[in-house]
Amino acid sequence: MTANTTLLSLSEIESLAAACLMANGCDEINAGAVSRVIAAAERDGCHAHGLMRLPGYVAALRSGKVNGHARPTVHSQSAAVLRVDGDRGYAPLALELGTQSLGGAAKQAGIAALALVNTHHFAALWYEIEMMAAQGLVAMACTSYKPAVLPAGGTRALYGTNPLAFGWPRSGGQPVVFDQASAVMARGEVMLAASEGRTLPEGVGVDPQGQPTTDPQAVLKGALLAFGGYKGSSIAMMVELLAGALIGECFSFEAASRDNEDGGPPRGGEFMLAIDPAHLGDGDGWQSHAELLFGEICAQQGTRLPGERRYRHRAVALQEGVAVSTGLLEKVRALAG
Amino acid sequence: MTANTTLLSLSEIESLAAACLMANGCDEINAGAVSRVIAAAERDGCHAHGLMRLPGYVAALRSGKVNGHARPTVHSQSAAVLRVDGDRGYAPLALELGTQSLGGAAKQAGIAALALVNTHHFAALWYEIEMMAAQGLVAMACTSYKPAVLPAGGTRALYGTNPLAFGWPRSGGQPVVFDQASAVMARGEVMLAASEGRTLPEGVGVDPQGQPTTDPQAVLKGALLAFGGYKGSSIAMMVELLAGALIGECFSFEAASRDNEDGGPPRGGEFMLAIDPAHLGDGDGWQSHAELLFGEICAQQGTRLPGERRYRHRAVALQEGVAVSTGLLEKVRALAG
Numbered sequence: 148m149t150a151n152t153t154l155l156s157l158s159e160i161e162s163l164a165a166a167c168l169m170a171n172g173c174d175e176i177n178a179g180a181v182s183r184v185i186a187a188a189e190r191d192g193c194h195a196h197g198l199m200r201l202p203g204y205v206a207a208l209r210s211g212k213v214n215g216h217a218r219p220t221v222h223s224q225s226a227a228v229l230r231v232d233g234d235r236g237y238a239p240l241a242l243e244l245g246t247q248s249l250g251g252a253a254k255q256a257g258i259a260a261l262a263l264v265n266t267h268h269f270a271a272l273w274y275e276i277e278m279m280a281a282q283g284l285v286a287m288a289c290t291s292y293k294p295a296v297l298p299a300g301g302t303r304a305l306y307g308t309n310p311l312a313f314g315w316p317r318s319g320g321q322p323v324v325f326d327q328a329s330a331v332m333a334r335g336e337v338m339l340a341a342s343e344g345r346t347l348p349e350g351v352g353v354d355p356q357g358q359p360t361t362d363p364q365a366v367l368k369g370a371l372l373a374f375g376g377y378k379g380s381s382i383a384m385m386v387e388l389l390a391g392a393l394i395g396e397c398f399s400f401e402a403a404s405r406d407n408e409d410g411g412p413p414r415g416g417e418f419m420l421a422i423d424p425a426h427l428g429d430g431d432g433w434q435s436h437a438e439l440l441f442g443e444i445c446a447q448q449g450t451r452l453p454g455e456r457r458y459r460h461r462a463v464a465l466q467e468g469v470a471v472s473t474g475l476l477e478k479v480r481a482l483a484g
Numbered sequence: 485m486t487a488n489t490t491l492l493s494l495s496e497i498e499s500l501a502a503a504c505l506m507a508n509g510c511d512e513i514n515a516g517a518v519s520r521v522i523a524a525a526e527r528d529g530c531h532a533h534g535l536m537r538l539p540g541y542v543a544a545l546r547s548g549k550v551n552g553h554a555r556p557t558v559h560s561q562s563a564a565v566l567r568v569d570g571d572r573g574y575a576p577l578a579l580e581l582g583t584q585s586l587g588g589a590a591k592q593a594g595i596a597a598l599a600l601v602n603t604h605h606f607a608a609l610w611y612e613i614e615m616m617a618a619q620g621l622v623a624m625a626c627t628s629y630k631p632a633v634l635p636a637g638g639t640r641a642l643y644g645t646n647p648l649a650f651g652w653p654r655s656g657g658q659p660v661v662f663d664q665a666s667a668v669m670a671r672g673e674v675m676l677a678a679s680e681g682r683t684l685p686e687g688v689g690v691d692p693q694g695q696p697t698t699d700p701q702a703v704l705k706g707a708l709l710a711f712g713g714y715k716g717s718s719i720a721m722m723v724e725l726l727a728g729a730l731i732g733e734c735f736s737f738e739a740a741s742r743d744n745e746d747g748g749p750p751r752g753g754e755f756m757l758a759i760d761p762a763h764l765g766d767g768d769g770w771q772s773h774a775e776l777l778f779g780e781i782c783a784q785q786g787t788r789l790p791g792e793r794r795y796r797h798r799a800v801a802l803q804e805g806v807a808v809s810t811g812l813l814e815k816v817r818a819l820a821g
Contacts (some may be wrong), residue, residue: 324723388622
């Protein structure tokens, strides 16, 4: 903790976030779900998805774009497909309901998919992946956002940052979870470079004319490249299709054109799938088998399992709380009234 | 066609491949399935998966590792999960059977998964993705192989080249399909650079001590990097888990240690999933909706849809046949006896 930070417990963060949301148009059940996600992000060191997002959450409640009294509904479409209508609310409440049903369907059918629509997603995906892993299920999720990433070879942002997340449950510990954007670098890191006057490495982005540049200001006005060239671009396209046309929700470019630009998240969808390995494999050796792979990964110096960094932050935060920027804290308290 | 090539029709390629396989221990039904895959690869300009593979296919038949008389069996595990036992044969016959059942299950349940086990996969994945797209289904597939790719930050090859493939059916034309390895560069391209005495770009691979190098000979003895740094490495790990522990088959490192090194493919598995968009979305507008995205991608100069290059080759090959290296042709004819 430095002079510019204030130490808060996780329950203090959650209560503050809930109070802020309830002072701005959320009812208790919606505020509760969102504030659990915010507290989890702070707990895991993912500050970009934590309290920092509250001004955006509040803006979209105040503008009326997002329904703070949403009552999401879960519809069973077939043996292995659920559709959750978010009632124009924030995603967390819809996901708390949807992931329970998804888990049940996956345990019955072996694999199941969830189409989350009519919602506003402003959080990371590892949170709902962990909810599936807690049910002993392998899971995958993706969502699009506003255009930020070039299609390979192109000149203009078309794809969202489009995270793809995956999780594998472990009987003896935390699940192995990755949650990675399709952009080669997070927009937040580009903003940081701009504010510190640093140039970017080659291959991060292009200027508004579509020309490669290492100037972070130009990239912020232009677009980011996908990770790994055309391969990351293919992943970004797949995410657009799964979280868009497949589930009957909008693409990133449609989300942006319909958005009221209030600073909160645009309307969008999320595609999730859950798999019960007990149905796929030959017996129940899948968990111990996977440990052999994890052991091989960790046996190489310099490697780590996806998710490890978050779990290290989590262990500390559960004991010691989280140091929150005092400036941010004042801003949030002001929003809470 | 140059002096060193011979022009063959696609049916000539298919017949030659079938004759070669049948002269070396395949029965007609297994040889037919493999030779269709080989002819499709030549047709689409994917020569690395075409006739070039026949010496490897033959070697594993001759060594007895692969069962040329395999009778794959399809088992329904639950409403949405199928398990196909390949009976120690090559994958194509098992996939011809499995993808039909997978399509039926996906149309019933909305989404379905296929666990292909006890098989030897030596071909590309776009072939089976196209079989699902032909049924009007969205599909994903992945398979592992022998270790070739470093886990991010590590020093030794652990992951296979581990392709991930995805396809989206289009009513008015060929499906959009990508099929991409987790390695930043194909091993074949590294071999080409070595044979031509060229150095590699930075960031392709490491030497046997795990040190970065641009020497293709050193990379061939060492390992390739995953595409896009740790993000591609996460994808490669996911592929190991899905095509390994999830379905009860071996990881790349296990496949290598059990293989008899006869030059043919090791034993392995494949994970596939198929989704019927009619169950997920809100009505049947999913196809026309996707066209809006494809239109936006193609509206940018310099872009292309995944799969386009193959379809261009296909159109030419269907009219004109394929120019096959005369040296390769002689080799294959010799193998056919």
